[in-house]
Amino acid sequence: MAPSNPQRRGTSRIAESLRAQLWPVPSVAIALAIALGIGLPILDEAIDDTLPAWLTVYLFQGGADAARAVLQAIAGSLITVTALTFSLTVVTLQLASSQFSPRLLRTFTSDGVVHWTLGLLLGTFVYSLTVLRTVRTGGDERDLFIPVMSTTLAYVLAVASVIGLVAFLAHLVRELRIETMLTTVHREASAELDHSFPDDAGVPAIVPSGGGSNEILVGAAESGFLLMVDEHSLLDLAIARSVVIRIDALPGSSLVRGVPLATLWPQQPGTVIAADDVADLRKGVAAAVSSGSERTIVQDAGFGLRQLIDVTAKALSPGINDPTTAVHALGHAAALLCDLAARDLGPRLHRDDNDRVCVIVRRPTFAHYLDLVVAQPRLYGIADPAVTGRLLRLLQEVAWNGDHPAVLAAVRDQLARMRESMARQEWIAADRTRLNALAAEVDDALDGRWRAEAYEAG
Template sequence: MSWNKLYALRSYLRSSLWIVPFFALVLQQILFRTALVLEEWTTWVPRWPLGTEGTVAAMQAIISLALSFIVFTFGSLLVAIQIASGQLTPRIIATTLLRDNVIRFTVGLFIFTLLFAIGVISRVNTSAPSFIVWFSGILGVASLAAFLYFIDYSARLLRPVSIIHRVAEQGFEVLNLVYPAPLAKHEEGSPPHHRLGEPARIVAHLASSAIILAVDVKALTARAQRADGIIELSARIGDFVSQRQPLFRLHGGAAAVPDHDLRRTVAFGRERTIEQDPTFAFRVIVDIASKALSKAINDPTTAVLAIDQLHRLLRSVGRRQLGNEYIRDAEGCLRVVLPTPDWEDFVQLTCREIRIYGTENLQIARRLRAMIENLDAVLPETRKPALRLERDLLDRMIEKVYLLPEDAALARIADTQGLGGSAEKQHLARCRGDSGEFER
């Protein structure tokens, strides 16, 4: 199986709710039949205290409970997904909710318990081993406990702060993958741009139009090294690529690399994912903030919570070496050019839309300023021009939005709580910093 198909399969398995319940079904069949075969090895298990009728009644109760749990779980999950996607963003369905292992394994436990209890009932009249009956009873109690825990867990999971924090943690994971190196103190600006000239050959995207989800960089580097050339990806991860649009630009000996070998290194899909896309976590959180600031929802406090996590992410990005689009082999020769977002991309994605939608709200104007001033104080000098531009744009927006000078003056005060924190000296917290390289 090619790399892109294997990646698509893994991504599908991670975001599919039915996979764990299906394997629970298979596991139940294996375990139940194994227990029947090894019946003579379980004679140490105490005798089941109920008779045939009592056992049947107990198993029927477990079956009823398991069925009720399954129906309630799927029903409430569908409703919760609709509400959460409507109030937050639809992008949390695939990135957060369907990938939650607690939900998947809880449903798997219910399926396992249901089938096990059915198997016990079918063998009560043929003297089912005590081990199986006891185990089924334990599963019933475990399912009840899991259901009670699941209700509490779901209520906490669907809170906006929980969703935003989970997306931010996924963002940190992809940042560690794409930008693992810290920013050198002696760095002066961006790495030099390599002029590659006209490509020897261009490889177009022939499949259906889709979004680039991931790229097998190691395979591309190895192929370029063997061919003694340079492979340039024409679009970056997260970009929409239409049919017959240029996908690769081949330089030097890389022109001899077969087209199908190159296309196998790129995974496509209908919707962006976070695995290799460093800006998508920012995009999801900004979408949540933008929707919270809409007139229909009008929830600026949720937008403040979103800025909190964007602050963490942007602070971490500012301390990383972002010039990773030029990938070299072990000998230091340039082999792959993979476009990646730069610092200005991250800053604009974080600030622009929230500023446009939320400047008229005091909480957003103050919290956005607190983030910008904190980052301006703790990040290296090369990161500050983009931040200061955003602060200037925020000031100019405040001048146009607020008619009363008192409100405009209040909106210019940095406040990490939005509105209600300490007074004008709130921005002095920017000097805090932390001792690690990357804030998490």
């Protein structure tokens, strides 16, 4: 089982962290604006008398006072527009948090359109102020200087800022639609599935069971969420110390300082890890495990499903009461689960040159992912026939796409739980008959049979 590229995964984590911040792109834009606002007037002064006549027609034609007025107007208006843009962004974040899920905030803060719009507005503002300081009226024993190219560029940037603001408002309206949010989460989760589970399901690998009494537990170095494991560093460490390292914590799981997250044991049965090596091994494992205060999609394919189910649970709350959104979110979750059903979800094994297993990285089973998707909607939405019907349809779709015994066993288990919950509900006879028929269709799918009448609008 080939390991993923640790350098790429580390780069992905850094890129994801920066992408979720609002400040990097505006900061770069401000720095470029300052450099351009200083450098372009110098070029302006150097070639002012050598510009061809056909070019000067398109450049700023006013005097020093007019140049000052233009630059002041651009700077003054853009700082107001920037404040408006920030306000709209904050309102969007508040709406996403209260209406859908706090976990969706990363979707908005990582939005490139928001970053580049703020960068354009702030960059134009800073550039105009920087150029404004170079305009000279000719008094106080200083020569008259009008940076015509610089002022023209300020005008062009101002027009671009207006266009950018209109595009930003249109984009914001589109992003506030729940279907857009669900599609974005689905796309990111699907891409992470391709990185985390690149192999199709096949013959399960033989996983070493452990070292018995010679096992040594390694506690978490700090509290937080498990974000990333540097598997290649662990492999080098395991080979150098002749041990087997098993990471027991799952991606995205909560870590508490001192609580075991990994297990070590010697490669050679009957041997004991030297006491001097234990401290170094614990330090090495701690250095290879990255944790943080907030989950990210990198190396954590389940985070996308968690976001979708958060939206589902929020939509089913009494304060929102939007079962249609819940049904649509479950549709996206079903598509991801069907993709997962065909992948190898077993532990990731890393071997040395002698084909001995040295590193074992546990990963969530399919039953874990399926329970993550079904459990909360079943708890909060079982009384709604539409939600119950979509959950049964989800199980039917997964059963049809999965042929691995573990997948089918997980579907059967969830179907039994659904039937137990359904038996306690007080539905009208027609709804109960329809839902029982849907449950029977799940049984058919588990046996490789599909009913054409399974489709219905949700």
